[in-house]
Amino acid sequence: MDLNNYDDLLNKAYDKIPENVKQSSRFEIPKVEVRYEGKNTYITNFNKILNTLNRDKKHFIGIFLKTAGTMGEIRGNQLFLKSRYKSHVLDRLIREYAKEYVLCDICSKPDTNIVKEGKKEYLKCTACGARTEIKE
Numbered sequence: 665m666d667l668n669n670y671d672d673l674l675n676k677a678y679d680k681i682p683e684n685v686k687q688s689s690r691f692e693i694p695k696v697e698v699r700y701e702g703k704n705t706y707i708t709n710f711n712k713i714l715n716t717l718n719r720d721k722k723h724f725i726g727i728f729l730k731t732a733g734t735m736g737e738i739r740g741n742q743l744f745l746k747s748r749y750k751s752h753v754l755d756r757l758i759r760e761y762a763k764e765y766v767l768c769d770i771c772s773k774p775d776t777n778i779v780k781e782g783k784k785e786y787l788k789c790t791a792c793g794a795r796t797e798i799k800e
């Protein structure tokens with residue numbers, strides 16, 4: 665066996681592996697699981713959702729409650745909402761948050777960070793390098 669050739673083959677094979685192969689798992693937000701108590705709603709899989717979004721808990725809750733138009737708080741592992749919400753409504757609000765604050769505008773990947781510059785916030789993408797301003 666020609667060892668030089670073998671190295672060549674390995675290099676060629678390696679070149680064919682896409683750069684982003686490790687991050688190829690699709691971004692999928694878990695559907696909310698809710699529990700109702702009187703007129704209130706608990707999102708019982710809140711931590712799982714937050715892990716997927718990979719954002720600061722306070723940041724997410726602040727915006728989420730504002731768009732839902734209610735008050736709420738963390739109770740144990742759950743998010744308490746003062747009002748009854750259908751799960752598909754909550755799913756939509758979470759998707760909207762992800763679109764604005766998690767997913768890159770350019771390449772749609774979730775590999776982003778929120779960076780602050782002065783009073784402005786930007787979504788910086790580590791996958792494609794894009795930086796887009798976050799509109800309030």
Ligand SMILES: [Zn+2]
Pocket residue numbers: 768769770771772773789790791792793794
């Ligand atoms: Zn990007």
